[in-house]
Amino acid sequence: MNAEEIKGFFADRDQLNMDDYLELEYYLECVGDIRTALAHFCSEQSTAQWSRVGFDEDFRTLYGAKVLSWQVLEELDALSYPVEHAAVGKIHACRVTIAHPHGNFGPKLPNLITAVCGEGTFFTPGIPLVKLLDISFPDNYLAKFEGPKFGIDGIRDMLGAYNRPIFFGVVKPNIGLQPEHFAEIAYQSWLGGLDIAKDDEMLADVPWSTTKKRTKLLGKARLRAEKVTGDKKIYLANITDEVDKMIEQHDIAVANGANALLLNAIPVGLSAVRMLRRHTKVPLIGHFPFIAAFTRLQKFGVHSRVVTKLQRLAGLDAIIMPGFGNRMMTPEEEVRENIEECLNEMGTVKRSLPVPGGSDSALTLESVYRKVGSVDFGFVPGRGIFGHPMGPKAGASSIRQAWDAIENGQSLDCYADNHPELMAMLGK
């Protein structure tokens, strides 16, 4: 591109009607001339050839992505991660804000993804490393999305649980357990104080534990637990499946008494989540398989906050995400940002319940609570409940006792003195 052509991909914010644009934030490692690379970056993700041969026309005005601002973060001696066939030249780490016209694709998740992190984004000459850091949506665009049907407030109302975290538990052994045994230990965990007993994200409809049989047994067990405890309970059934089976899976599970449904959002596709949102009678809760494959590295891929925003937009009422602690290998700041993205103002889109997870137990609750900084989160142990030495009921009790200790301002050690279930966790 020549200097004049390059200019067509730069604009001032006040020249544009920003209602027509998404704002995209990217981290880029540019090789060679930065303005040329940025112009190509915009061109490749929008109108790559902006006129027919022999016609005096310019599609960039209406359809071109445009650089609103950019800054050089630093000059680098080498790319942060080596890339085969990368261009050779001076390397600059840059941060750039792009205005991308959403009329190019409309309020559709697969097409949005194609535009903002598709071929254009990842195959721009001179930009071997890219990370999509953030997307901001104008309200008119957000208004086209249904968003969560229940949201955090709807889940709280279902459970009658306010002013405290929502207590989930992943039934374990996660794989291999017969539905009868699965129902029995889920029942125990509800008696111990869990709000939500859930299927593992890997357990779905399989011959040795069909959705039909498992949800029937769990639905009944839930009603029994509600009767015994006087509290409302949720059985969260994983209906992750081929997308043309999901509606049927929803109907079977809900008819049998599963009153929330788990979806592995990226494996089924965000658009399939949105499809189910249009149909569902119960809250939809997302789990995070595959997301780390493109979000973990600091300087390449897509920032997890973008994935959280898109999951909320697709209609997930709660979003299970990598939480605090070394096992999850996620910077604390990033976990906090993802929690905030569930709760931030987002047009008319309801708030999702953030559920930061990873190897939790009664011992980690206080630390998670302090880091979250509010009660608006879900807490989701697995082995911390179902591996408890006194059994799943005691495991669930240990979590509720840990919360009571926090509410009473007591240390776990002191509170455990007359709470053997908590004591057993401390002694573990």
Next chain:
Amino acid sequence: MNAEEIKGFFADRDQLNMDDYLELEYYLECVGDIRTALAHFCSEQSTAQWSRVGFDEDFRTLYGAKVLSWQVLEELDALSYPVEHAAVGKIHACRVTIAHPHGNFGPKLPNLITAVCGEGTFFTPGIPLVKLLDISFPDNYLAKFEGPKFGIDGIRDMLGAYNRPIFFGVVKPNIGLQPEHFAEIAYQSWLGGLDIAKDDEMLADVPWSTTKKRTKLLGKARLRAEKVTGDKKIYLANITDEVDKMIEQHDIAVANGANALLLNAIPVGLSAVRMLRRHTKVPLIGHFPFIAAFTRLQKFGVHSRVVTKLQRLAGLDAIIMPGFGNRMMTPEEEVRENIEECLNEMGTVKRSLPVPGGSDSALTLESVYRKVGSVDFGFVPGRGIFGHPMGPKAGASSIRQAWDAIENGQSLDCYADNHPELMAMLGK
């Protein structure tokens, strides 16, 4: 885990009925004791807690993933890419083969993805960096997938095009063109010799170019082109959309004369591709947005060959993929592997047409052909045809002339002497 527990996640191939297992190849960077990390890796991706408390049972026999073999590639001074909260200790780059029981999830793409590159894979203590390198499927598992409906042979039969590459062209300007103009230049390109005129992967159903209107015009233009040239032609319409709109989009497009359909496989989800495969009347062709976000780096994410295999399994008759040349930033060996994965024996699953793409034109055809090593590929220029200085018909002719030159064993320079369309490309 203690030594005895670790042992439960290792097995010899001849102890197992390999029909019950997928074989997974991973590159791992392990921190600390390697066998411990590998046992955790298997545990996290299968039965993370393999018995109920107080029960003498072991779910690992039937449901556990198991290490079949592993080797240390090298000891590293540091992780290849930094990871926050990564464990500290000796680092070894390893290659490991895992047997993963497919009965844990069944022949379902979202559940397969969850198992082999989900939370377990990316959140194993002591394994901050992982790349899923390959999956091998037993024939009984493959037999559950429909695979491509047409495949490479079906596409050739539709076109009556044998013993040569299939010539695609991406109509450009890709974004912004009115359907009437779009139809006109597609028509020109068919006259010039293109087999398949296609929508860009970013152009789908938008108010300024609806699927309804565009496919109607293009369907008619295709018939005219077939009449004029006497050759069969394909209009490849992009119906990437929300998944609950795709069947309707298929029906509109096909009724109007689109005789192949484009899907952005990862943005819609591989399972949505499979859904459409069960419904489609025409070949389905996949494009590659988003794939680079998790395949580009050598030592993290998922190898693109896995994505190619899964796209073929989902039923794509042709797979557009990053091809040769610097712009695509993909090692030549990797492009070749992806081409091979389209053509290799895969149970009863038909062969897909590989379409390695990226900034191609008459000038790159010979090089692509030599690198592919056979005529079984699609060639997919965009601006190389629609940016041709003499127009799209000449652009398409220049591609066919380049092929004629190859077939005649002549250099482009010589052949261009009495072929002005090719000459114009050489002079460009």
